[in-house]
Amino acid sequence: MVALGLAGCATGPQFDTRDTLSALTPSQVALSEEGAAGARVVWGGMIVNTRNLEQATQVEILAYPLDRQQRPRTDRTQQGRFMARVPGYLESVDYSPGRLLTVTGRLEKVVTGQVGDTPYRYPVMAVDNDYLWPQEADPVNTRPRFNIGIGVILSN
Template structure:
């Protein structure tokens, strides 16, 4: 009887551990009244010190002696903080993270979400185009797993376009019947 109780407690602890989220709370839930990137770019100095939750796709990673700078192309976020796979953006921003981030893990093309406070702007360039980057002092961040490409499965050559795997046709006999012709549909002629 004791072993059943121990087994039950172990299974319940395992199930509850599966419900835990690894995404930090500031990244998962947006702050109240957060400005958009377009609003900050229109009024660069007017939003300093405000809390934001932005995310997108990493473009570049630069490690310095005490911090890591990430250039990120902004993307709209889902309710849980993950960037949407959308072809629209309000621009780019810089995220300053205290400490060292491994550039091979935080590689260009990876999805990244930050939560922190706005800390002015930095002038830079994209190619030869002059650009003003809003800077986010990062308090919490999350690197999202790479999305798997959906498999493109071609239909099997022996299925015709009108094949319905859920509906048995009256001329098609079941496997237990004496006149079963195999798993393929019989031709109409």
């Protein structure tokens, strides 16, 4: 019973970061000529677009710094965009724009794409593990509520 209670308190993916380049950001990789190919990283951010390919799903992510639970901190300055190539099929309804995602994997290359009409260099990561963060509750419905009323007890 205690183990179940502790498991319920765990937050986030807690990916192993020992062999990762934790200070490396997508913006830095996009600016470099070699693109840090082969480097292992843990990045996260807000999903911009999800595209299902034949054998993988490509997720465009606007990166943000991660907190201690490896959750993207959208209240901080963004760190550029990157493409996460996840093996297999991901449901684009679940992995929809605005959702937060943390991924770990190896950098493969930098590709040129577009953000609107502007050319953009995207680092591409081959994803080993991903964690889709639960959607935030609606802040309107999570405010404290105070009710005042009169209770009536009826007896037979």
